[in-house]
Amino acid sequence: MPSFKAPAPGFSVRFSPFHEHRLLAATSQHFGLVGNGHLLVLDLSAAGPGGPGLTPLFSFPTSDALFDCAWSESHDSLCAAASGDGSVRLFDVTLPPAQNPVRLLREHAREVHGIDWNPVRRDAFLSASWDDTLKLWSPDRPASVRTFRGHEYCVYAAAWSARHPDVFASASGDHTARVWDVREPGPTLVIPAHDHEVLSLDWDKYDPSILATGSVDKSIRIWDVRSPQAPLAQLAGHGYAVKRVKFSPHRQGMLMSCSYDMTVCMWDYRKEDALLQRYGHHTEFVAGIDMSVLTDGLLASTGWDEMIYVWPFGSDPRAM
Amino acid sequence: MAVVLAILQYCSLLLAHCQSRAFHYPIMGFCAPPKPWERAGAEGTSGPSPFKPPSGGSTSDVVEASGTAKPGETIAATEGNMSANVNNPISRPMPQRPWQQTGYGNSYGGTGYGSNMYSSVGGYGSTYGSGGLYGNSMYSSYGGGGGLYGGSGMYGGGMYNSGMGSSYGGYGMGGMGGMGGMGGMGGMGGMGGMGPYGNPDPNSFGPPAAPPGFWVSFLRVMHGAVSFFGRVAFLVEQNTQAFYLFITAMLQLFDRSGMLYGELARFVLRLLGVRTKSKKGRVQGAEAPAFEGPGQQLFEAPKAANNSWDNVWGN
Numbered sequence: 070m071p072s073f074k075a076p077a078p079g080f081s082v083r084f085s086p087f088h089e090h091r092l093l094a095a096t097s098q099h100f101g102l103v104g105n106g107h108l109l110v111l112d113l114s115a116a117g118p119g120g121p122g123l124t125p126l127f128s129f130p131t132s133d134a135l136f137d138c139a140w141s142e143s144h145d146s147l148c149a150a151a152s153g154d155g156s157v158r159l160f161d162v163t164l165p166p167a168q169n170p171v172r173l174l175r176e177h178a179r180e181v182h183g184i185d186w187n188p189v190r191r192d193a194f195l196s197a198s199w200d201d202t203l204k205l206w207s208p209d210r211p212a213s214v215r216t217f218r219g220h221e222y223c224v225y226a227a228a229w230s231a232r233h234p235d236v237f238a239s240a241s242g243d244h245t246a247r248v249w250d251v252r253e254p255g256p257t258l259v260i261p262a263h264d265h266e267v268l269s270l271d272w273d274k275y276d277p278s279i280l281a282t283g284s285v286d287k288s289i290r291i292w293d294v295r296s297p298q299a300p301l302a303q304l305a306g307h308g309y310a311v312k313r314v315k316f317s318p319h320r321q322g323m324l325m326s327c328s329y330d331m332t333v334c335m336w337d338y339r340k341e342d343a344l345l346q347r348y349g350h351h352t353e354f355v356a357g358i359d360m361s362v363l364t365d366g367l368l369a370s371t372g373w374d375e376m377i378y379v380w381p382f383g384s385d386p387r388a389m
Numbered sequence: 390m391a392v393v394l395a396i397l398q399y400c401s402l403l404l405a406h407c408q409s410r411a412f413h414y415p416i417m418g419f420c421a422p423p424k425p426w427e428r429a430g431a432e433g434t435s436g437p438s439p440f441k442p443p444s445g446g447s448t449s450d451v452v453e454a455s456g457t458a459k460p461g462e463t464i465a466a467t468e469g470n471m472s473a474n475v476n477n478p479i480s481r482p483m484p485q486r487p488w489q490q491t492g493y494g495n496s497y498g499g500t501g502y503g504s505n506m507y508s509s510v511g512g513y514g515s516t517y518g519s520g521g522l523y524g525n526s527m528y529s530s531y532g533g534g535g536g537l538y539g540g541s542g543m544y545g546g547g548m549y550n551s552g553m554g555s556s557y558g559g560y561g562m563g564g565m566g567g568m569g570g571m572g573g574m575g576g577m578g579g580m581g582g583m584g585p586y587g588n589p590d591p592n593s594f595g596p597p598a599a600p601p602g603f604w605v606s607f608l609r610v611m612h613g614a615v616s617f618f619g620r621v622a623f624l625v626e627q628n629t630q631a632f633y634l635f636i637t638a639m640l641q642l643f644d645r646s647g648m649l650y651g652e653l654a655r656f657v658l659r660l661l662g663v664r665t666k667s668k669k670g671r672v673q674g675a676e677a678p679a680f681e682g683p684g685q686q687l688f689e690a691p692k693a694a695n696n697s698w699d700n701v702w703g704n
Binding site: 086087100101102103134142143145153176177178179180187188189190191192193198199200202205207209210211212213214215216223230231232233234235236242250251252253254257265266268274275277278285287294295309310312318319329362363365 | 420421422424425426438439440441443444447448449451452453454455457458459460461462463464613616617620621623624626627628629630631
């Protein structure tokens with residue numbers, strides 16, 4: 070299946086919620102330590118000279134590394150990127166690079182590491198930053214709507230509930246995952262999720278109270294927010310820190326994870342033998358994964374080997 | 390008069406349209422297709438929702454109705470032009486400052502300083518394409534000293550044959566896993582900071598901006614260095630096990646180099662005629678001159694050889 074060599078190590082990849090052939094990828098020079106970032110829009114063309122291929126449609130350079138990106142749920146050409154200089158940038162892919170970013174939102178004091186667009190109400194997005202805060206933004210406003218304080222260390226990721234328009238969760242280096250309601254001043258639930266930093270989390274799309282967290286302690290834990298005393302399940306199998314977790318938009322209980330052990334894994338936490346598949350196609354840290362909302366079973370990953378892969382579940386990503 | 394007014398009105402309308410166009414994204418009108426889990430028959434399996442029922446209206450309105458809204462709260466001191474951006478409802482994208490101009494290298498082609506730096510470092514793939522330094526040295530364990538030095542050799546190849554390049558090469562040498570690679574990147578750290586010098590601003594009108602003053606550029610370099618090491622620290626943190634292995638490898642290296650220096654020091658001292666006596670020497674042969682070495686005895690001569698030495702000196 071198609072792969073694409075990006076100009077720099079990849080940090081995040083996202084399928085468009087509007088066009089099944091379109092992907093967004095955030096890449097950063099020098100492994101995100103210093104240098105520029107690039108936001109790429111890729112097209113998954115069905116037929117090409119060498120079979121299906123990934124072709125770049127747009128490329129937007131930024132002055133600092135990009136750690137995450139997200140498509141707008143309300144407009145098919147709008148997307149947001151989280152930058153290492155503390156800014157959140159909105160891009161319109163129909164405009165030339167000279168007119169982008171269409172909005173530059175500078176409120177975070179440190180690197181913005183995670184970004185997520187509200188998939189239910191579709192009119193707002195969140196940014197998670199190393200300055201220990203999260204911010205809620207609306208694309209029609211020039212400033213953040215509100216700030217969420219409470220974490221005691223960097224916030225690495227934020228994820229909106231797939232079913233509740235006002236609820237989201239955040240993963241932080243203070244070893245906790247927190248559940249928030251935009252109407253409440255503080256977190257509604259604090260889960261001491263792991264003994265190490267929590268790097269990522271996601272909600273089950275089919276069960277609104279199930280949450281998965283991925284941590285530096287190499288494990289993925291599944292939580293029920295109604296009984297957060299103990300995890301529902303613990304998925305072991307990664308050899309290093311788990312960088313991202315993502316629930317399948319199509320199948321209940323199925324989730325995807327990537328790790329610093331350079332593998333991508335598919336899991337079903339409700340099964341006795343939870344690990345469904347392990348992909349070792351990357352030769353470096355895998356930093357970004359996504360599952361297509363429009364095509365069942367279509368997966369994407371990107372990593373520090375500068376490769377972006379798209380493949381259907383069950384096949385070999387490197388098979389052409 | 391009426392004509393003038395009409396023209397003015399038209400112009401202002403046009404202007405308003407232009408200004409609002411860039412930011413007018415319909416919020417509720419045109420939305421992504423329904424998600425798979427939102428379709429009929431895909432109801433969740435859990436019981437009552439643990440959350441308060443959702444509110445109606447847009448997210449911004451919901452937040453404002455709840456009284457928790459605090460628009461535009463900045464976390465730290467922000468830059469002056471941001472506040473203007475906040476207060477102005479029809480804002481324009483903030484123009485980038487000259488040193489923020491980005492680009493694939495072309496925007497770095499300024500003065501000789503900048504362009505040389507970036508063409509050698511930032512050239513994608515060439516300097517550290519996955520084949521070269523990264524591929525072979527990064528993941529080999531620390532033991533293969535020679536091969537790992539190849540990593541620093543890469544940086545040393547060009548203009549980095551300097552203290553900086555070699556010291557970070559040293560990291561790579563000690564290294565393991567990601568550490569080696571990151572250490573290698575160190576050379577870039579300073580570079581990132583240097584970038585601001587002499588970048589032409591392709592979008593600016595009129596004469597180029599005045600070069601930043603010494604302190605400004607110095608602080609910028611410092612900022613670049615600090616943020617670089619901050620990111621290294623975060624990466625290390627996210628790889629605690631890798632970090633542990635890295636430290637272990639470094640300690641082992643120091644341990645071995647310590648032994649090496651111990652041996653060298655003894656050798657030099659002997660050349661200088663200083664007699665050093667080791668415990669073992671005293672035990673085994675107190676009469677033997679230190680120069681001939683109980684150490685040598687230990688290393689080269691097995692027990693049976695003691696007799697032969699005795700023969701040489703004794704009789």
